[in-house]
Amino acid sequence: MNLDHALIVSFLLFGTGIAGVLLRRNAIVVFMSIELMLNAVNLALVTFSRLRGDLDAQVLCFFVMAVAAAEAAIGLGLVIALFRRHASIDLDRATLLRS
Amino acid sequence: MDFQPFPLILLFPLLGVLANALLGRRLSLRASGGLASLMVFFSFLAAGHGFLTLRDLEPAPGQAPRLVITLWEWIASGDLRVDFSLLLDPLSSAMALIVTGVGFLIHVYSIGYMAHDRDYPRFFAYLNLFMLAMLLLVLGDNFLVLFVGWEGVGLCSYLLIGFWYDRMFTATMSTAQAGQKAFGVNRIGDFGFLIALFLIFTHFHSLRFDTVFAAALHHPASAAVMTAIGLLLLVGAAGKSAQIPLFVWLPDAMAGPTPVSALIHAATMVTAGVYMVARSHVLYALAPVALAAVAWIGALTALLAATIATQQNDIKKVLAYSTVSQLGTMFLGLGSAAFGAGIFHVLTHAFFKALLFLGAGSVIHALHEEQDIRKMGGLRRQLPITFATFLVATLAIAGFPGLSGFFSKDEILAAAFQAQPLLWGMGVLTAGLTSYYMFRLLFLTFFGASRLAPEKAAHLHESPRVMTLPLVALALLSIAGGWLGLPPVLGSHWLGGFLGPVFADLHHLEGGAHGGHLGHATEWMLMGVSTLVALGGFAVAWLRFLKPAALGDLFATPASAWQRLLADKYRIDELYDALVVRPLGRLAGFLWRWIDELLIDGLVNFSGLAVRVGGEVLRLLQTGYVQTYAFFMVLGVIVLLLRLLA
Numbered sequence: 001m002n003l004d005h006a007l008i009v010s011f012l013l014f015g016t017g018i019a020g021v022l023l024r025r026n027a028i029v030v031f032m033s034i035e036l037m038l039n040a041v042n043l044a045l046v047t048f049s050r051l052r053g054d055l056d057a058q059v060l061c062f063f064v065m066a067v068a069a070a071e072a073a074i075g076l077g078l079v080i081a082l083f084r085r086h087a088s089i090d091l092d093r094a095t096l097l098r099s
Numbered sequence: 100m101d102f103q104p105f106p107l108i109l110l111f112p113l114l115g116v117l118a119n120a121l122l123g124r125r126l127s128l129r130a131s132g133g134l135a136s137l138m139v140f141f142s143f144l145a146a147g148h149g150f151l152t153l154r155d156l157e158p159a160p161g162q163a164p165r166l167v168i169t170l171w172e173w174i175a176s177g178d179l180r181v182d183f184s185l186l187l188d189p190l191s192s193a194m195a196l197i198v199t200g201v202g203f204l205i206h207v208y209s210i211g212y213m214a215h216d217r218d219y220p221r222f223f224a225y226l227n228l229f230m231l232a233m234l235l236l237v238l239g240d241n242f243l244v245l246f247v248g249w250e251g252v253g254l255c256s257y258l259l260i261g262f263w264y265d266r267m268f269t270a271t272m273s274t275a276q277a278g279q280k281a282f283g284v285n286r287i288g289d290f291g292f293l294i295a296l297f298l299i300f301t302h303f304h305s306l307r308f309d310t311v312f313a314a315a316l317h318h319p320a321s322a323a324v325m326t327a328i329g330l331l332l333l334v335g336a337a338g339k340s341a342q343i344p345l346f347v348w349l350p351d352a353m354a355g356p357t358p359v360s361a362l363i364h365a366a367t368m369v370t371a372g373v374y375m376v377a378r379s380h381v382l383y384a385l386a387p388v389a390l391a392a393v394a395w396i397g398a399l400t401a402l403l404a405a406t407i408a409t410q411q412n413d414i415k416k417v418l419a420y421s422t423v424s425q426l427g428t429m430f431l432g433l434g435s436a437a438f439g440a441g442i443f444h445v446l447t448h449a450f451f452k453a454l455l456f457l458g459a460g461s462v463i464h465a466l467h468e469e470q471d472i473r474k475m476g477g478l479r480r481q482l483p484i485t486f487a488t489f490l491v492a493t494l495a496i497a498g499f500p501g502l503s504g505f506f507s508k509d510e511i512l513a514a515a516f517q518a519q520p521l522l523w524g525m526g527v528l529t530a531g532l533t534s535y536y537m538f539r540l541l542f543l544t545f546f547g548a549s550r551l552a553p554e555k556a557a558h559l560h561e562s563p564r565v566m567t568l569p570l571v572a573l574a575l576l577s578i579a580g581g582w583l584g585l586p587p588v589l590g591s592h593w594l595g596g597f598l599g600p601v602f603a604d605l606h607h608l609e610g611g612a613h614g615g616h617l618g619h620a621t622e623w624m625l626m627g628v629s630t631l632v633a634l635g636g637f638a639v640a641w642l643r644f645l646k647p648a649a650l651g652d653l654f655a656t657p658a659s660a661w662q663r664l665l666a667d668k669y670r671i672d673e674l675y676d677a678l679v680v681r682p683l684g685r686l687a688g689f690l691w692r693w694i695d696e697l698l699i700d701g702l703v704n705f706s707g708l709a710v711r712v713g714g715e716v717l718r719l720l721q722t723g724y725v726q727t728y729a730f731f732m733v734l735g736v737i738v739l740l741l742r743l744l745a
Binding site: 018021022023091092095 | 723724726729730733
C-alpha cells in the first residue's frame with residue numbers, strides 16, 4: 001500500500017460525505033455525512049504528514065477531532081430541538097426559524 | 100435712446116389680466132369690468148401718446164418715422180438672433196389705436212352685456228388677454244414677436260368662443276366644439292405661416308422686419324422662393340382673417356358672447372392677417388404671383404360670403420358672413436397693391452362692424468337670447484338707440500356716400516379697377532350684395548310687424564346706458580371715420596399721408612405699386628357706380644321686405660334649390676367634413692388603434708412582460724433550500740477544478 005491509495009480513499013470518503021450533505025433529508029444522516037467529510041480531511045492530513053516526514057499535520061488532525069467532537073455536541077442539540085418543534089427531523093420541512 | 104412710453108400699451112392689458120385672473124373672484128362685476136376697461140383705456144392713451152410722438156419725429160426723407168425698443172435679448176442661437184423688441188411706426192401706431200379704441204368701447208359694453216353672467220372675472224381676464232396678444236402682434240418688431248401675438252389671439256379666440264363651454268351652439272355643435280373648430284382651422288394657417296418664417300430665415304438670415312425687407316429689396320431670393328414665401332404667408336393670413344378656404348371657423352365663432360364676436364370681428368383677430376400682409380408688403384411686391392393670389396382670394400371670398408349672407412336667418416350669422424366678405428374686400432385692396440387702402444378699410448370696418456355686432460348684441464339682450472330675425476320685426480320703436488345706431492352702421496357698411504365705409508371701400512375698388520377690371524367687377528357685385536343683405540337684416544329686425552313670441556315682447560326693453568353709450572360713440576366714428584381718407588378728387592387723404600411713408604419703399608420697385616392716378620372723371624364714375632350699386636341693393640331689399648305687394652308674387656315662390664344651397668352655406672362645412680375632418684378622423688383612429696395601442700403599447704407591455712417572465716424563470720433557482728445552494732456551489736467548484744486540471 002502506498003500513499004496514493006490513502007489519498008484516493010480520502011477523496012472517496014469526502015465525496016460520499018458531500019453527497020450525503022447535499023442529497024439526504026434526514027438531519028442525523030446529514031450530520032454523519034459531515035463527520036465523514038471531516039474524517040476524510042483527517043485521513044488526508046495524516047497522509048500528507050507521512051509524506052513530508054514531520055508531525056505538524058498530525059497535530060492539526062487532533063484539532064479537527066476536538067472541534068468535531070464539540071460540533072457533534074451542538075449539532076445533536078440542534079437536532080433534538082428540531083425534533084421537539086416539528087416532531088420530525090426532515091430538513092426540508094424546517095423552512096421557518098419561527099414556527 | 101430716451102425713455103419711450105409706448106411699451107406701456109402692452110403693460111396695461113397685462114396688469115388687467117393679472118388683476119382679473121388673480122383677484123377677480125373678490126371683485127364685483129362693475130369693479131372687474133371697470134378695471135379691465137380702464138386698463139384698455141390707459142393702453143389707448145399710451146397708444147395716443149405714441150402716435151403724437153411719432154408725428155413729431157422727423158425721419159430721413161423717404162423714410163417712415165419709427166421707434167424701436169428692445170426689451171430683452173430673447174433667442175441667441177447660432178445664426179438665429181431674435182430680440183424681444185417692439186416697433187412703433189405709422190402702421191403699428193394706427194393699428195394699436197384701432198385695437199385699443201374699439202376694444203375699449205367693447206369692454207365698456209361688455210359690463211352691461213355680461214351683467215347676468217356669474218363668470219365675469221374669467222371673461223374680462225380673457226378679454227384683456229386678447230387685447231394683450233393683439234397688441235403684441237401689432238407692435239412686434241420681428242416676425243417671431245408677431246408670431247407670439249398671432250398664436251396668442253388664436254388661443255384667446257378659442258377660450259372666448261368656448262366661453263359658455265357648457266352650452267350647445269347649434270343642435271349638433273357645442274360651443275366648446277366651435278372653439279375647437281376655430282383653433283383647429285387656425286392651426287392649418289399657422290402651419291403655412293411657420294414654413295414661411297423658416298423660408299424667410301433661411302434666405303435672409305434674420306426675422307427682423309427692417310433687416311428682412313432691406314435684404315429682400317437688395318438681394319432678393321429667386322422668384323420661386325419669393326412666390327412661395329408670399330403664398331405661405333397668405334395661407335397664414337387666410338387662417339386668421341377667414342379667407343377661402345379657411346373661413347369656415349369665423350361663422351361658428353358666434354358661439355361666444357356677442358361682445359367677443361364684436362372684438363374678434365372688428366378690432367382684433369381677423370385684422371391680424373390683413374396687418375401681416377400689409378406689414379410684409381415688400382415681400383409681396385417682389386412676388387407678383389403671390390400678390391395676385393391675395394387679390395383673387397380676397398375677391399372670391401368677398402363674393403362667396405356675401406352670397407351666403409343673403410340667406411342667413413340668424414342675426415349674428417349674417418354679420419359673420421358679412422365680416423368674411425369685408426375681409427375679402429380688404430384682401431382685394433392689399434392684392435391690388437393698395438396696402439394703405441386695405442388698412443383704411445380695417446379702420447372703418449372696425450367702427451361699423453363693432454357697432455353692428457354690439458347692436459345685434461343689444462337686440463339679443465333685449466329679446467333674451469333670441470337670434471332668429473324671422474322672429475323679430477318692428478323693434479325700432481322699442482329700441483330707439485339701438486335702431487338709430489344700427490341704421491348708421493348699415494348705411495356705412497352698405498357704402499352710402501359720406502359715411503366711412505363708402506370712402507374706404509371705394510379706395511379699394513379704385514385700386515382694383517387699376518389692377519384688374521374683372522376684380523373690380525367682383526368687388527362691385529359684392530358691394531351690391533352687401534347693401535342688399537344688410538338692409539334685409541335691418542328691415543326684418545326693426546321694421547314691419549312684430550313677429551315676436553308674446554312672452555319675449557312683454558319684457559322688451561332698451562339696453563342700459565353702459566351698453567348704448569359705446570353704440571353712440573361707434574356710430575359717430577362710423578360716420579366720421581371715412582373723412583380720414585378722402586379720395587383725391589374731394590380733398591386730402593390724411594391717413595394715406597400718415598401711412599404712406601411705410602409703403603414708400605415700394606416706389607423703388609418696377610411694377611411694385613400701381614403708380615399713376617386715376618383721372619377725375621374716372622374717379623367720379625367709380626364713385627357713381629358704387630353709389631348706384633348701394634342704392635340698388637337697398638331698393639331690392641326695400642321692395643322685397645317692406646313692399647312685397649309692389650312686386651306681386653315674384654318672390655313669394657318657395658325657396659329655390661339655389662336659395663337652399665345658399666342657406667346651407669354652399670354646404671362647404673359638409674365638404675370639409677367629408678374631405679378633411681372624417682379622413683383625418685379615420686387616420687387618427689388608425690394611428691390610435693394600430694400604431695398607438697397595438698405597436699407602442701405592445702412594445703411597452705412586452706418589455707414589462709419579458710422582465711416578468713424572466714423573473715419567473717429565475718425564481719425557480721431561488722428555492723430557499725441551503726442544500727440546493729450548496730449543490731450549485733459544489734458544482735461550481737467541480738467546474739473550476741476541471742478547468743484548473745485541464
